Amino acid sequence: MTAVQHAPPGQPAPAAQAPPARHGPGGLGRAPDTPPSGAARLLPRTVAGRVRTLTALTLVLLVVLIGVAWAAIANAREGVRVIGHDAGPQVVATGDxxxxxxxxxxQLANALLIGDAPGGGRDQALARYDQNRRKAGDALLKAAKxxxxxxxxxxxxxxxDALARYERLAGQALLLDRQSPHASGPPSQKVVDLYRQATDLMKLDLLPKAYNLTLDNGTLVRHTYEDKRSxxxxxxxxxxxxxxxxxxVLAGFQLFLARRFRRLLNVPLALATLGTLVLVSVGALMLTDQAGHLRQAKEEGFDSILALSRTRAISNSANADETRFLLDPGRADAYEQVYLSKSQTVLYLKAGNLTQYNAxxxxxxxxxxGRAPFLGFLGTEADRPVESSGPDAELVDVMRRVxxxxxxxxxxxxxxxxxxxxDRRDQAVAARGAAAADFARYDRSLQDLVRIHRKAFDEAVADGDGGTSGWYAVLPIAGVVIAALVLVGVRPRLGEYRWSK
Structure with a gap:
């Protein structure tokens, strides 16, 4: 039994002493701590430890957020660089x-076919030949660079090297043709033989190598687009x-501090929460725009530019096959079949021969x-879904003109x-010359399509460059500011806790 203390006679009994009060943060009394349960067991037992843990968790998540944003921006910039400034322009150059x-x-075939016919346009054909020779040399140097x-x-x-050999054969054919002038009919067989060597070198060596340059870099652009946009x-x-x-975590931190320290709002922590919300919203919107810029540069610009460049080249080669058909009767059947094959590559319609195709x-x-009833390069271009107004309306109008x-x-x-x-070959040669204006009009329409897509490409690349401008400075600054606000909001509470102890 416990002894009961009695006061001496004549003195009042001493008052019972209450157990000493325990003081929590802010000097307010609270009941003794109860053992934690559930998720609370994962946090330290003391309030100060929990504050420090939440602070560390906040800073770790902030670093992860900045790191993810940094990597995403780096991928966006790399995609724009490859598509807009490196492999993309190289593909366009090799397409040209x-x-x-x-x-x-x-033009070599035209010059040899025309011969010395008065007003036939031989000088114009040779002038265009020289112009293309210079442009081809410049494009090769650009591609090599x-x-x-x-x-x-x-x-x-x-x-x-192959271009130099082609020019040598072309020069020999032109020189021999001048030594045996003709105003009508095909040139001499020696001239035709030299031209055959030159055009075979072009078709079997030069053009495949030029296409390989385009194909290699086109593959690089496609892979870069898929990887970087993803x-x-x-x-x-x-x-x-x-x-x-x-x-x-910031919202939970705010509620924890409000409950423990009896304050409705921690202003620095609230500002950190608001800054995080702004950073996440603006960053996500910027990356959405960057993905859109990459898609526009690749699908609405680069793909169409490349396809239309190929269309122009194949159309021009088919046009030359008409001249070869007249220039070299020994290969007329082969040139006619090749013309059909190239025509169906440009615009495919089911046909068994050239007569059926033309019909x-x-x-x-x-x-x-978006619903073209034909295939080929022009079918792919016409099959692109577009808007009914704005630049897309111009695109549709030009496509119909093409x-x-x-x-x-x-x-x-x-x-x-x-x-x-x-058996009216002379009239056929004259008709071939008269048809040159119609082909030139068709080629200009193709160039108009290329210009529209080139504008879309340039705008997308410029927007992509500008979209990430300054973000390498914004991210670390925003991270430091948010981290500083968190620390400023937490430090007084930890000091208050220590003082209250």
Whole structure:
């Protein structure tokens, strides 16, 4: 039993002493701590320890958020660099090279076919040949300068060597043709043999190498686009997830401090939460825009520019096959079949021979954007879904003009071949010359399409460059500011806790 203390006689009994009060933060009394349960067991037992743990967790999540954003921006910048400034322009340059090489061979054939016929345009053909020769040389030098791999450099050097051999054969054919002038009929067989060597060198050596340059860099552009755009979108998801986690921790931190320290709002922590919300929102929006810029540069710009450059080159080569058909009767059947194959590459319609193909082309080529009833390069271009107003409306109008001009080109081809089949070769040569204006109009329409897509490409690249401008400075500054606000908000509470103890 416990002894009961009695007061001496004549004195009041002493008052019972209450147990000493325990003081919590701020000098307010609270009941003794109860053992933690559930998720609380993961946190330190003391309030100060929990504050420090939440502070560390906040800073770690902030660092992760900044790191994810930094990596996503780096991927976006790399994608814009490759597509807009490196491999993309190199592909465009080699695409132009392909056209210039085919036009060189076409103008050589025109000059040899025309001969010394008065007013035939031989001088104009030779002037255009020289112009394309210079442009081809410039394009080769540009491609060699942009090449960053040994194989590309070797291909560019091989092209220069093959171009020199082609020019030597072309010069010999032109010189021999001048020594045996002709105003009508094909040139001498020796001239034709030299031209055959030159055009075979062009078709079997020069053009495949030029296409290899385009193909290699086109593959690089495609892979870069797929990888970097996916990385940008993944980074955006990472920013949103990391940002939401950080906001949740900051909100929980705010509630914890309010409950423990009896204050409704920790202003620095609230500002840190607001700054995080702004950073996450603006960062996610910026990466969404960057993914859109990459898509526009690749799909609405680069792809169409490359396809239309190939269309121009193949159309020009097919146009030259008409001249070869007249220039070299020994290979007329082969040139006719090659013309059909190239024509179907440009615009595919099912046909068993050139006569059937021309009849199919002369039917209506009307189309609805996104639902073209024909295939080939022009079918792919017409099949792109577009808006009904703005720049897309201009694109559709120009595309319809291209198709109308293409019908005229094919009608002229049919007329020329009918004249040859009717033993009126001289009239066929004259008709071939008269048809040059229609082909030039068709080529200008193709160039108008290229200009529209080139504008979209340049705008997307410029927007991509500007979209990430300054972010390498914004991210560390924002990180330091948010971290400083968190520390400023926490430090007085820790000091208050220590003082209250």
């Amino acid at each position: 090279l392909y056209f210039q090489l085919t036009d060189m061979d076409a 942009l090449a960053d791999e040994t194989t590309e450099n070797n291909t560019a050097r091989d092209l220069l 990385a940008v979108l993944l980074g955006r998801s990472g920013i949103l997830i990391g940002g939401l986690a950080l906001l949740a 199919a082309v002369q039917k209506s080529l009307s189309f609805e954007p 198709l109308a001009d293409y019908q005229k080109v094919q009608a002229n081809d049919r007329r020329m071949r009918d004249l040859v089949n009717g």
